[in-house]
Amino acid sequence: MTEIKAFTPEDLKRRRKRATVMAICLAALLVIVFITTVVKIYQAAHGVHV
Amino acid sequence: MSIEHAEFSDVTLPLGGQGTASDYFALLKPRVMSLVIFTAIVGLVAAPGHIHPWLGFITILCIALGAGASGALNMWYEADIDAVMKRTAKRPIPRGAIEPGEALGFGMTLAAGSVVMMGLLVNWQSAALLLFTIFFYVVIYTIGLKRFTPQNIVIGGAAGAFPPMVAWVAVTQSVDLGSIALFLLIFMWTPPHFWALALFREGDYEAANIPMLPNVAGRPETRKQILIYSLLLVPTVALPVLTGTAGLLYAAGAGFLTLVFLKAAVDIYRAPEGAVSDKACKHLFGFSIYWLFAVFSLILVERLLNLPVLM
Numbered sequence: 001m002t003e004i005k006a007f008t009p010e011d012l013k014r015r016r017k018r019a020t021v022m023a024i025c026l027a028a029l030l031v032i033v034f035i036t037t038v039v040k041i042y043q044a045a046h047g048v049h050v
Numbered sequence: 051m052s053i054e055h056a057e058f059s060d061v062t063l064p065l066g067g068q069g070t071a072s073d074y075f076a077l078l079k080p081r082v083m084s085l086v087i088f089t090a091i092v093g094l095v096a097a098p099g100h101i102h103p104w105l106g107f108i109t110i111l112c113i114a115l116g117a118g119a120s121g122a123l124n125m126w127y128e129a130d131i132d133a134v135m136k137r138t139a140k141r142p143i144p145r146g147a148i149e150p151g152e153a154l155g156f157g158m159t160l161a162a163g164s165v166v167m168m169g170l171l172v173n174w175q176s177a178a179l180l181l182f183t184i185f186f187y188v189v190i191y192t193i194g195l196k197r198f199t200p201q202n203i204v205i206g207g208a209a210g211a212f213p214p215m216v217a218w219v220a221v222t223q224s225v226d227l228g229s230i231a232l233f234l235l236i237f238m239w240t241p242p243h244f245w246a247l248a249l250f251r252e253g254d255y256e257a258a259n260i261p262m263l264p265n266v267a268g269r270p271e272t273r274k275q276i277l278i279y280s281l282l283l284v285p286t287v288a289l290p291v292l293t294g295t296a297g298l299l300y301a302a303g304a305g306f307l308t309l310v311f312l313k314a315a316v317d318i319y320r321a322p323e324g325a326v327s328d329k330a331c332k333h334l335f336g337f338s339i340y341w342l343f344a345v346f347s348l349i350l351v352e353r354l355l356n357l358p359v360l361m
Contacts, residue, residue, distance in 0.1 A: 032171070033171070036171045048102075
């Protein structure tokens with residue numbers, strides 16, 4: 001049977017920090033995609049070739 | 051000529067997993083990335099046509115992330131030689147801060163993310179060229195050339211020359227003569243820049259068994275090659291003018307700077323071996339960075355001021 005080691009408090013702290021950074025990156029990506037969509041819709045509405 | 055893969059039985063790569071944000075940032079090779087970003091901005095501004103400022107920003111972001119991905123994948127593959135070179139021994143992987151597998155995962159994620167983002171948000175032509183640039187740097191240069199041929203820098207230099215072309219394609223959706231001129235500027239600049247470095251860091255490359263030109267062909271041949279490539283830089287620097295990308299300000303400024311570059315190459319060629327030669331090499335290495343920055347700045351200033359082109 002495989003022995004499963006519990007995370008130490010330091011491990012948990014590091015994982016929480018990494019998860020926060022990843023969440024911020026994903027949120028930034030979401031904002032980028034949203035703004036780009038708005039820009040492209042605006043350009044299409046004004047006849048600018050996208 | 052080829053040199054077999056180096057074996058470093060006395061080098062151990064400690065397990066990492068403790069990497070901080072700054073360690074991951076170092077994996078992106080921020081200094082190289084800054085030059086990539088700058089030349090890409092020039093490509094974006096110099097390209098004929100219009101791109102929305104937001105899409106221009108996304109283009110530069112994707113190119114920067116692609117460059118960072120290339121840096122991380124390069125450090126993953128070169129962890130063994132980085133560990134024995136003084137200049138690179140403190141990088142995150144040989145220092146044990148990041149495991150090679152973590153760097154590989156980080157690099158692949160960034161590579162895929164930057165290419166897909168470029169394709170979906172800007173256009174697929176520039177995304178394809180960005181993907182090819184990452185492939186060229188990691189597979190052709192890092193894995194294929196660097197350890198096997200003293201011409202590694204000549205061919206591999208293309209990887210660093212693509213970013214302004216990628217940005218140009220983001221605007222025009224095609225590879226025009228103007229973008230090829232910008233590409234050639236960096237391509238012809240790379241060999242004298244890196245061979246000057248290799249001449250005063252020869253021991254480092256020798257310890258890592260990397261067949262840089264000074265270790266394989268000798269110092270006199272390297273000095274001759276630096277001079278030849280510097281001479282080739284003279285007609286190359288005229289190409290942005292001939293392709294209608296640059297005007298009088300660029301012609302005067304870049305012409306003068308290239309003559310100074312050529313003078314530094316002649317100094318290396320003529321310098322007697324020893325401290326004088328090392329000083330001349332360090333001078334050319336430092337000046338070459340300034341040269342690239344200044345020459346691209348001239349194009350940027352001309353385009354921002356909307357100055358007329360000569361052709």
